[in-house]
Amino acid sequence: MSKNQRLAAVSSGLLILITLTPVASQLTSTMRGHVLLQIPLLVAVGIGFGRSLAPHLVRFLNRWNAMGIPGILITIFTIAFWMIPRWIDASLTNTSVEWIKHSSLVLLGGIPLALSWERLYPVARGAVKIEFLSMLFRLGWLYLISPDRFCNSYLLEDQIWLGWGMIIIGMALTLTWLVPVFFGEYAPAETGHSSPKNPNEAPNAA
Amino acid sequence: MNGSSTIATIVILAIGLSALTVGTNGWSTWTAEAARRQAVVERPRPLPAYQLLDSRGESLTLAQSERDLTVVDLIYTQCPTVCLAMGAQFRQLQSELATAGLLERVELLSVTFDPANDDQSTLSDYLRRFGAVEPHWRAARFQDNDELAASLTDLGVIVIPEQSMGFVHNAAYYLIENGRVIEIFDIEARTDLFEAIRARLAT
Amino acid sequence: MIQGAVFLVSAILMLVVAATFIFVALNASKKAVAYPPLLEKSYSMRAKFFWVLSIAGILILVVTTLDLPYAATRGDVPGNAKLVDVDGRQWFWNISQTEFEKGDVVVFSVTASDVTHGLGIYGPNLRMLNQTQAMPGYSNALEVTFGEPGEYKLMCMEYCGLAHHAMVTAVTVSE
Amino acid sequence: MTTSTPSPLTGSARAGILTYMGISALVYVLMMSLGLVMRLTQATWLDLPPNLFYEVMTAHGAGMVGISGLAGSGVIWYFLRRYVDLSTGILWANLTFFLTGVVLILGGIFLGGYAGGWTFLFPLPAKGLGAWGVPGAASFLIGLLLIGVGFLLLYLDFARAIIAKYGSLGNSLGWPQLFGGSTDESPPAAVIAATMVLIVNIAGILAGAVVLVLILVNLFMPEFALDPLLTKNLTYFFGHVFINATIYQAVVAVYEILPEYTKRPWKVNKVFLAAWTASTVMVMAVYPHHLLLDFAMPTWALVMGQIFSYLGGFPILVVTGWGALTIVHRSGIEWDMAARLLFLSIFGWCVGVVPAVIDGTIAVNQVMHNTMWVPGHFHMYLIVGLVAMLFGFMYYLSNQSKRTGIDKVAFWLYLVAGVAFSFGFLTSGMNSIPRRWAVHLPEWVSFSQSSSAIAAVVALAALVFALRFLTSLKHARTT
Numbered sequence A: 001m002s003k004n005q006r007l008a009a010v011s012s013g014l015l016i017l018i019t020l021t022p023v024a025s026q027l028t029s030t031m032r033g034h035v036l037l038q039i040p041l042l043v044a045v046g047i048g049f050g051r052s053l054a055p056h057l058v059r060f061l062n063r064w065n066a067m068g069i070p071g072i073l074i075t076i077f078t079i080a081f082w083m084i085p086r087w088i089d090a091s092l093t094n095t096s097v098e099w100i101k102h103s104s105l106v107l108l109g110g111i112p113l114a115l116s117w118e119r120l121y122p123v124a125r126g127a128v129k130i131e132f133l134s135m136l137f138r139l140g141w142l143y144l145i146s147p148d149r150f151c152n153s154y155l156l157e158d159q160i161w162l163g164w165g166m167i168i169i170g171m172a173l174t175l176t177w178l179v180p181v182f183f184g185e186y187a188p189a190e191t192g193h194s195s196p197k198n199p200n201e202a203p204n205a206a
Numbered sequence B: 001m002n003g004s005s006t007i008a009t010i011v012i013l014a015i016g017l018s019a020l021t022v023g024t025n026g027w028s029t030w031t032a033e034a035a036r037r038q039a040v041v042e043r044p045r046p047l048p049a050y051q052l053l054d055s056r057g058e059s060l061t062l063a064q065s066e067r068d069l070t071v072v073d074l075i076y077t078q079c080p081t082v083c084l085a086m087g088a089q090f091r092q093l094q095s096e097l098a099t100a101g102l103l104e105r106v107e108l109l110s111v112t113f114d115p116a117n118d119d120q121s122t123l124s125d126y127l128r129r130f131g132a133v134e135p136h137w138r139a140a141r142f143q144d145n146d147e148l149a150a151s152l153t154d155l156g157v158i159v160i161p162e163q164s165m166g167f168v169h170n171a172a173y174y175l176i177e178n179g180r181v182i183e184i185f186d187i188e189a190r191t192d193l194f195e196a197i198r199a200r201l202a203t
Numbered sequence C: 001m002i003q004g005a006v007f008l009v010s011a012i013l014m015l016v017v018a019a020t021f022i023f024v025a026l027n028a029s030k031k032a033v034a035y036p037p038l039l040e041k042s043y044s045m046r047a048k049f050f051w052v053l054s055i056a057g058i059l060i061l062v063v064t065t066l067d068l069p070y071a072a073t074r075g076d077v078p079g080n081a082k083l084v085d086v087d088g089r090q091w092f093w094n095i096s097q098t099e100f101e102k103g104d105v106v107v108f109s110v111t112a113s114d115v116t117h118g119l120g121i122y123g124p125n126l127r128m129l130n131q132t133q134a135m136p137g138y139s140n141a142l143e144v145t146f147g148e149p150g151e152y153k154l155m156c157m158e159y160c161g162l163a164h165h166a167m168v169t170a171v172t173v174s175e
Numbered sequence D: 001m002t003t004s005t006p007s008p009l010t011g012s013a014r015a016g017i018l019t020y021m022g023i024s025a026l027v028y029v030l031m032m033s034l035g036l037v038m039r040l041t042q043a044t045w046l047d048l049p050p051n052l053f054y055e056v057m058t059a060h061g062a063g064m065v066g067i068s069g070l071a072g073s074g075v076i077w078y079f080l081r082r083y084v085d086l087s088t089g090i091l092w093a094n095l096t097f098f099l100t101g102v103v104l105i106l107g108g109i110f111l112g113g114y115a116g117g118w119t120f121l122f123p124l125p126a127k128g129l130g131a132w133g134v135p136g137a138a139s140f141l142i143g144l145l146l147i148g149v150g151f152l153l154l155y156l157d158f159a160r161a162i163i164a165k166y167g168s169l170g171n172s173l174g175w176p177q178l179f180g181g182s183t184d185e186s187p188p189a190a191v192i193a194a195t196m197v198l199i200v201n202i203a204g205i206l207a208g209a210v211v212l213v214l215i216l217v218n219l220f221m222p223e224f225a226l227d228p229l230l231t232k233n234l235t236y237f238f239g240h241v242f243i244n245a246t247i248y249q250a251v252v253a254v255y256e257i258l259p260e261y262t263k264r265p266w267k268v269n270k271v272f273l274a275a276w277t278a279s280t281v282m283v284m285a286v287y288p289h290h291l292l293l294d295f296a297m298p299t300w301a302l303v304m305g306q307i308f309s310y311l312g313g314f315p316i317l318v319v320t321g322w323g324a325l326t327i328v329h330r331s332g333i334e335w336d337m338a339a340r341l342l343f344l345s346i347f348g349w350c351v352g353v354v355p356a357v358i359d360g361t362i363a364v365n366q367v368m369h370n371t372m373w374v375p376g377h378f379h380m381y382l383i384v385g386l387v388a389m390l391f392g393f394m395y396y397l398s399n400q401s402k403r404t405g406i407d408k409v410a411f412w413l414y415l416v417a418g419v420a421f422s423f424g425f426l427t428s429g430m431n432s433i434p435r436r437w438a439v440h441l442p443e444w445v446s447f448s449q450s451s452s453a454i455a456a457v458v459a460l461a462a463l464v465f466a467l468r469f470l471t472s473l474k475h476a477r478t479t
Helices: A003-020 A023-027 A031-051 A055-063 A066-081 A085-093 A095-119 A122-145 A156-183 B003-023 B032-042 B082-099 B120-129 B145-155 B190-202 C002-028 C035-065 D011-042 D050-080 D088-111 D134-166 D189-220 D228-250 D252-262 D270-285 D299-328 D337-359 D362-368 D373-397 D405-430 D442-470
Strands: B051-054 B059-061 B069-075 B106-112 B137-142 B159-162 B166-169 B173-177 B180-185 C082-089 C092-095 C099-101 C105-112 C117-122 C128-134 C140-145 C150-156 C168-174
Touching: A003 A023, A003 A031, A023 A031, A031 A066, A031 A085, A031 A095, A031 A156, A055 A095, A066 A095, A066 A122, A066 B003, A085 A095, A085 B032, A122 A156, A122 D134, A122 D189, B032 B180, B069 B082, B069 B190, B082 B106, B082 B190, B106 B120, B120 B137, B137 B145, B173 B190, B180 B190, C002 D299, C002 D337, C002 D362, C002 D405, C035 D299, C035 D362, C082 C117, C082 C128, C092 C150, C092 C168, C105 C117, C105 C128, C117 C140, C128 C140, C128 D362, D011 D050, D011 D088, D011 D373, D011 D442, D050 D088, D050 D134, D050 D189, D050 D228, D050 D252, D050 D373, D088 D134, D134 D189, D189 D228, D189 D252, D189 D270, D228 D252, D228 D270, D228 D373, D252 D299, D252 D337, D252 D373, D270 D299, D299 D337, D299 D362, D337 D362, D337 D373, D337 D405, D373 D405, D373 D442, D405 D442
Parallel strands: B069 B106, B106 B137, C082 C105, C099 C168
Antiparallel strands: B051 B059, B051 B137, B069 B173, B159 B166, B173 B180, C082 C092, C105 C140, C117 C128, C117 C150, C150 C168
């Protein structure tokens, strides 16, 4: 089995595990599991698939994905959509919405991210990371102060858990991304714009 | 950026922004609760003729009422928190309607979603506790658990059993006219509810 | 009066800085001297300057933080103090008591109902005696001693909208 | 690794820097005029209604902070590009975001009536009480956000370019030399300063982006009630870092130009490295000195605010101030306009630190804060410090540094009036006059009257500097 096939197999296995087995309802039984585990896992599955795509397909898609901009936009819109509480609720009460959520997070969330991340200009990569962090802090804060439940399917207590979870994950991510920036030792580039490949800019970082 | 990617970017921006706009009803509806209320205003929802039994043993349905308007709240009598507030608000509403001379035309109806615990006498106690003036304010229970579940789904009510508190649910007042839910009010919005009733009955 | 002392100290320190810069400016365009020996001398002077600054800084820091104005907010209210509630709103002050006697120790419990305001208490000579922020959801306890009779003004010290400057009221202190 | 290899400054990069500085020169004169209008109103010589006064105040504050950010970033970009490979596209992208933001801000203020101050202290933006509504406040806040996005891109580009050359921000701050005993040559001052600024400003913009968006959410959905004290912490963190970073960017002009004039190197030694690393931490940690009057804050945070206020003075006085004095002393320097203004600017910075540190003392803060003392401190630091630094750089950039008679007059007027104007605020502060009051008590009017006259002189001198730069753009440097 080639490396790509292995990756695809692992991703498929993970996808089956989190959508078809009892793990699925376990993950969505709490708001924190839903938002902090299930959604990121679905994106991760998509990243796995994206990285195991056949080279000629990647080449074809790249023609439509200059500098990774179109691709990252698809990912951003997809994730933004599934941050709307209304649709999180709907995915619990409506099976077709649930399937749309699963497939879109894999196909439109993860795969374009995998195909675009390395191609993004480093400044754009940084901007996406910063915006991602501020989204975590903003949503976390909103969840903590909201007088009402955002989701009818979850308890207020659960929502506060999620708020803290987002803020703590945001802080942890900040540190994780900062340490290599300060202490990493990237090979200095010889010339021009050939920016070195940075360990902190692995595609799974976002 | 090459031509095809520029086109792709524009198309993605258009679709993405449209999806977010449509998904939030034009940046206004972020939660399922808000969506449920807005949908009712736009398309009043007919209620099926499920049989309910009130605290005095009379049967009734949500689909039919002798009065012009019905205000429904969903309760369970052992509720320690939000239903207490709703009960107190209903009492206020009852006296406001009486003062305005509208009590005869409006039916106040508290429906339990916990028929296992709330029988006829418990519901009577509940009405007495909040000073309900019968028959203007009634309390009733579904006779059939499947019909209860169907109604809750139909109204978009989600009840989560919770250890210490009994149940947690998205509490609201449902304004019903001709067997259709025409508007849903927040439990803090009693004044708005009263104004809406007055406006409806004035025309 | 503390304001005058503060101004004086600042002015003296600023004059010292100015004198140094004027001295160098006047000598700058004179015939150039070799840099390395000058640099060496400068570094040794700088080391001394650093130590003087550090020791002075630490001393001032210790002395000025011995008595902080936060005690009353932490619950340490003097036994003889009169407790007064102050609530700031756009654009007026609600005060629970406006008549006092000379020598009264007053602890104002300061909060706000809409936006952030600031409560400054001015003596009869229009000098500020003490101030704190007035913020929705928080209560700051401000301790003031009314040492002399007269009219004490309460002014808004945090910009709060269009009539910020008109948010002035007074309390009277009698003999 | 650290040798300066000035690639020629041509084409769109040169146009970009000249646009940055040209816009800055104009906006400074314009914003000084707005300041003059405020002083004239307080002096009762101008009859401006309070709503207009506070709109002007909001524009003056936001405009000065914004343009200082833009001008400072222009200076550091100009020098940083001598050492690392910066993107000209991003330079222009920042300007585009900036100007779009400015349009929204001005619209929010003068069309939407927003007069909540540039500090947008929550929940004031949502409580205009008829003077402004949601559209005005939203336009202002979105404008600030856009400006933040532009600067974020610029600083991320600094980070990219610096990391590409030096491997990490630790390296470009000189940590191997400072802590690791490395004997390699340290990075140049411009790179160290750029690293410091990008770190603090990205952190500041992140805080600003969180708090601005949440205030916007609150504008449209008031049920989301933010905690005012937490919001204030983040707002002041963002605001303090951003305005402080402006001078840490502009000071690179001093580090680069004075050695050129005196033919003496500005040595980057361990003390210099330690000072900049310390400043990086302190600029971010010192903001609680804005909250000394919030008794509800934890005592330790407030005492830390005082401690960091004191510490913050050290790197400036001991390293930059002292260094500038040493490099100039007996150097045979020719006092052309650039040299004069840059030397003056270091004086302004050092002297502006004094009232700041004193106000950072809790016991003093009790009776001096939110009086005119505070604008006294920062007008000294900005007029005599930062703005002098920027005009000095403009004279250098335009190759018109040889002084003419009018330059000389303008310089002395600017110096004397700048110091006197700041002292007008400081003496007002001594007399407990509150800051940000549209209408003063009769007892206070004379202070504003003398300050108005002096302010006019400052603005006039700045106008001379600005015109001299704008009329000589075609002679500007190409290196």
